[in-house]
Amino acid sequence: MKPTELILYKDHLSYWLRQLRKERELIGPLRGEETDIVFKSVENIHDIVLDLPAILPTVKEFLFPQYEPMFKYLMTDEVVDLRDNTKRVIFGVRSCDVTALTLLDKFFLDGYKDPFYEERRNETVLISIVCGRPEPECFCAGLNTGPYLEKGFDVQLTDLGDRFFVQVGSPKGHSAVMRFSFLFRKPYKADYEDQYEVFLSSKATSQKRISLEGARQLILSGKVKDDFWRMISDKCFECGGCVYQCPLCTCFTVTDRVFGDIIERVRLWDACLFKGFTRLAGGILPNEERYLRTKRWFYHKLIYYPDALNGFGCVGCGRCTIACPTKIDMASVITRLKVTAGSEG
Amino acid sequence: MDKILTVCPYCGCGCGLYLHVENGSISGVSPSRSHPVNRGSLCIKGWNAHEFVTHPERLRYPLIREDSYLRKVGWDEALGFISSRLKKIKKIHGPDSISIISSAKCTNEENYLMMKFARAVIGTNNIDHCARLCHSSTVGGLATTFGSGAMTNSISEIADAKTLFVIGSNTIEQHPMVAMYIFEAIEKGATLIVADPRKIRLAEFSHIHLRHRCGTDTALLMGIMNSIVAEGLVDIDFVKKRTENFDSFRKILKRYTPDVVEGITGIHADDIRKVARLYAMEKRSMLFYSMGITQHITGVDNVKACANLVMLTGHIGLPSSGLNPLRGQNNVQGACDMGALPDVYSGYQFVKDPIVRRKFKRIWGVNLPEKSGLTMMEMVEKAYKGELKAMYIMGENPLLSNPYSDYTREALQRLELLVVQDIFLNETAQYADVILPAASFAEKDGTFTNTERRIQLIRKATAPVGESKPDWEIICELSSMMGYEMNYRGTYEIMEEVALLTPIYGGILHHRLNTGLGLQWPCPSTDHPGTPYLHRKKFARGLGTFMPVDFIPPDEPPNDEFPMILTTGRIYSRYHTTTMCGRTTVLEREEPEPFIEVNPSDAEKLKIKNRDSVKVTSKRGSIRLNAYITTTVPEGTVFIPFHYSVAPANALTNPALDPEVKIPELKVCAVKVEPL
Known part of the structure; x- marks a missing residue:
């Protein structure tokens, strides 16, 4: 299906969002302290930041929260479903995150359907904005995971100065736009030209190229020895930041909390970088050595993910580069990988 | 979904983080990207700082002990009980029979009120907190040498340093965000010197690792200084213009030639x-230290030796050049700043100074005690001897954190009244007569001061669980009940009073902290931008x-x-007595069991294998735990983290004290290890 294409004047943005907010919780990028941007419920629509940096916080938490109550079990044998079914519209999402969600969908919904993710996903509409100014950390352009998407989005906006070029790519997006069709008009030739201009300039400024496929081939060729992973992991703080911030990391653990007569089951983000992650009975730690855990994280992203889900476990969002205290991130590790493997022939 | 900017409740780095609030409860954490300390990173504890807040074991209502069980009571009854018992004890035994332990986990405002409660309401200077066990040596040692006991530089300055000398600090594990900047400096070509008997993780990245014998830090530092003098590397201009008493110091220094020190x-x-x-030849040299320096009977001497070293080389008073004690708890700097100490009011103003006392008397409207109060360890001793009758402990767990637990336990049991105010029923609370449920960091407003003296707002994200209340509200209500009105509409009003009475906090007001990411003291007036590094043109006390x-x-x-030396410390995934970490799923799972590090050659002599059970005994007690065989510890030395109540390292440690500041020697005692 070719996406429906429309024009929305920025003057009408707040009206549109206000209408959407009548039915859904409106989440948008708002200013935190200093230059921080956070995604949270929008109180005042005019506070939404439109002049955004490329790297925004991940929206993974709205579909797969860090701490998620699942159900309550009462001693009367009653089970209360605690699934969140809040209807949300998230404005200002990055293309890389939208791409990540199409992979998360495969993980959570192909075959066994994770009901918690499914419910949230069905109730969420994403309005993404094409990214015009990439940051030094991110590299979506070479991976085709951004900054401009052909498909996978609900609604994609391209900033043309005084107006947005709007593309509708899903039934959810269609409904969010078409019910307010009086706000939108058909694009003219000049609009297409302007949109192409933005597309070109955003492509031109996205210069960082990291070849995940190249890295995958190097690893599969057997040229990357464990010494490399030892060297990479020696500064790892085991904080889990790369996992927590990655839009494609999905590990969780489950815990039961006993409040007197009520037992609440909760799921929480977990991370394969923690040595306790694979703790076995009897206190055995199969991955006690740090390099084994670092190695597995990169293997998961570069080998297992493509094998299982037909896509890399990385969309080039650059968040691991920011989160890692010692810069053991996807981009720099792949660069070092190529240098090391290259020098060893 | 709301996101509330606040400060991590774990270590002294003071990382900025957002608490995510969904449907009235906390659903996650994310780091602040523009924060000057953590820059978008967090450590494992920070990433998991939210989970304990809603834990089922949170104290939800006040409890009073009746025979062997704890009875749930209302606030009025609990506070009425405490008030009448305290008043009675004060009347019969005098105010100095009561002591208060304040908390480095609580806010500045709460520590200030607690110190006011001790001095103005009870009428005693018997107030102390866990800084006694960590950096009292710093507060004491640097007060006499520089006039101000705090980190002299800012954390972000580390990235530009050229030489980093880390002595007695396991920085990667205990101050991860400080280590992040150390790595950045190394990347830029800085030299890293680590002095630590243990092969800590940071030592793997050092250019030189000095593994001196436990407890010989003074000698090591004197040896380095002797060498600096001998090789003509002294900053003579600095020593002449900025310091005094060099000659008498030099006389002693002469004895410490490198050969003697060897x-x-x-x-x-x-x-x-x-x-x-x-260290001496590079101008941008930074010295870092922590518990390895302070937790000795010579803690103050060790700190003074560090201070002498930076003065000798003039490595102080400049960006990326200074002396940096890394403070442990999230607000231990603030608790000290607020005067939760027996000898000073807020801002290190001495209790014995009549002019200072008069100032506080004018604002507080009551006569104030003149004599310095008891330190933490002296309180325990007096309680043991029966001279101290009541203790009010806010947010601390001395039973696990003090040395010689058996003695501490006995002392607590001998008290007529023990009040514990906490967020969980910790080990100490099990001996309490009254337990008051406090709100956690996520459920209240206030400020924390991090190790680089940055005062930052913490903000209420959710309502307190059950009937728990913020500590400051509890103190206000108890105080008013005891006849001394404490009436504040919010923590900002308390801070206003702090600013009025405390020169270094003179310009610290909540509305100034509400935008931006904190202010660093000294900040004497409301137009002052704060101070990134100390002692620029002169020392706080004039001459060093x-x-x-x-x-x-x-x-x-x-x-x-x-025959063996036991040294104690902490591990990365746990924090102190683990009341919070132990109730966080992934943190608890990292190291669920206590362990003792044993060198392979000792293990061979003792005939123990990895993960074997061993019994460790000192003069004071004995514990059982598993051996972890590693070259991290040198031969003849063992290491036990003090987090675990099932095998408390502090059952073994030596309560011998530094004569000046009464810090116990937690870092060295003699033990024997036996296989089981």
Whole structure:
């Protein structure tokens, strides 16, 4: 299906969002302290930041929260479903995150359907904005995971100065736009030209190229020895930041909390970088050595993910580069990988 | 979904983080990207700082002990009970029979009120907190040498340093965000010197690792200084213009030639000379220290030796050049700043100074005690002897954190009244007569001061669980009930009073902290931008003073019966007595069981294998735990983290005290290890 294409004047943005907010919780990028941007419920629509940096916080938490109550079990044998079914519209999402969600969908919904993710996903509409100014950390352009998407989005906006070029790519997006069709008009030739201009300039400024496929081939060729992973992991703080911030990391653990007569089951983000992650009975730690855990994280992203889900476990969002205290991130590790493997022939 | 900017409740780094609030409860955490300390990163504890807040074991209502069980009571009854018992004890035994332990986990405002409660309401200076066990040596040692006991630089300055000398700090594990900047500096070409008997993780990245014998830090530092003098690397101009008492210090220094020091510390004389050159010859040299320096009977001497070293080389008073004690708890700097100490009011204003006392009396409207109060360990001793009758402990767990737990336990049991105010029923609370449920960091407003003196707002994200209340509200209500009105509409009003009475906090007001990411003291007026580094043109006390120090060996050297040295500390995934970490799923899972690190050659002699159970005994007690065989510890030395109540390291540790500030020697005692 070719996406429906429309024009929305920025003057009408707040009206549109206000209408959407009548039915859904409106989440948008708002200013935190200093230059921080956070995604949270929008109180005042005019506070939404439109002049955004490329790297925004991940929206993974709205579909797969860090701490998620699942159900309550009462001693009367009653089970209360605690699934969140809040209807949300998230404005200002990055293309890389939208791409990540199409992979998360495969993980959570192909075959066994994770009901918690499914419910949230069905109730969420994403309005993404094409990214015009990439940051030094991110590299979506070479991976085709951004900054401009052909498909996978609900609604994609391209900033043309005084107006947005709007593309509708899903039934959810269609409904969010078409019910307010009086706000939108058909694009003219000049609009297409302007949109192409933005597309070109955003492509031109996205210069960082990291070849995940190249890295995958190097690893599969057997040229990357464990010494490399030892060297990479020696500064790892085991904080889990790369996992927590990655839009494609999905590990969780489950815990039961006993409040007197009520037992609440909760799921929480977990991370394969923690040595306790694979703790076995009897206190055995199969991955006690740090390099084994670092190695597995990169293997998961570069080998297992493509094998299982037909896509890399990385969309080039650059968040691991920011989160890692010692810069053991996807981009720099792949660069070092190529240098090391290259020098060893 | 709301996101509330606040400060991590774990260590002194003071990372900025957002608490995510969904449907009225916390659903996650994310780091602040523009924060000057953490820049978008967090450590494992920070990433998991939200989970304990809603834990089922949170204290939800006040409890009073009745025989062997705890009865749920209302606030009025609990506070009425405490008020009448305290008043009675004060009347019969005098105000000095009561003591208060304040908390480095609580806000500045709460610590200020607690210190006001002790002094103005009870009428005693018997107030102290866990800084006694960590950096009291710093507060004491740097007060006499510089006039101000705090980190002199800012954390972000580390990235531009050229030489980093880390002594007695396991920085990667205990101050991860400080280590992040150390790595950045190394990346830019800085030299890293680590002095630590243990092969800590940071030592793997050091250019020189000095593994001196436990408790010989003074000698090591004196040796380095001797070498600096001998090789003509002294900043003579600085010593002449900015310091005093150099000559008497020099007389003692002469005795510590590298060869003599080699005999004491086990460090090769050439390495001592090398470190002296590396440290002295680079201008942007930063010295870092932590518990390895302070937790000794010579803690103050060790700190003074560090201070002498930076003065000798003039490595202070500049960006990326200074002396940096890394403070442990999230607000231990603030609790000290607020005067939760027996000898000073807020801002290190001495209790014994009549002018200061008069100032506080005018604002507080009551006569104030003149005599310095008891320190933490003295309180325990007096309680043991029956001279101290009541103790009010806010947010601390001395039963697990103090040395010689059996003694502490007995002392607590002998009290007529023990009040514990906490977020969980910790080990100490099990001996309490009254337990008051407090709100956690996520459920209240206030400020924390991090290790780089940055005062930052913490903000209420959710309502307190159950009937728990913020500590400051509890103190206000109890105080008013005892006849001294404390009436504040919010924590900002308390801070206003702090600013009025405390010169270094003179310009710290909540509305100024509400935008931006905090202010660093000294900040004397409301138009002052704060101070990123200290002692620029002159020291806080005017001239820096060289304090002559002499090496004194540890109080309890190994002997035939107890042939090994035990040193204690913390591990990465746990924090102190683990009331919070132990209730966080992934943190608890990392190291669920206590362990003792044993060197392979000792293990061979003792005939123990990895993960074997061993019994560790000192003069004071004995514990059982599993051995972890590793070269992290040198031969003859064992290490036990003190987090675990099932095998508390502090059942073994030595309560011998530094004569000046009464910090116990938690870092060295003699033990024997036996296989089971």
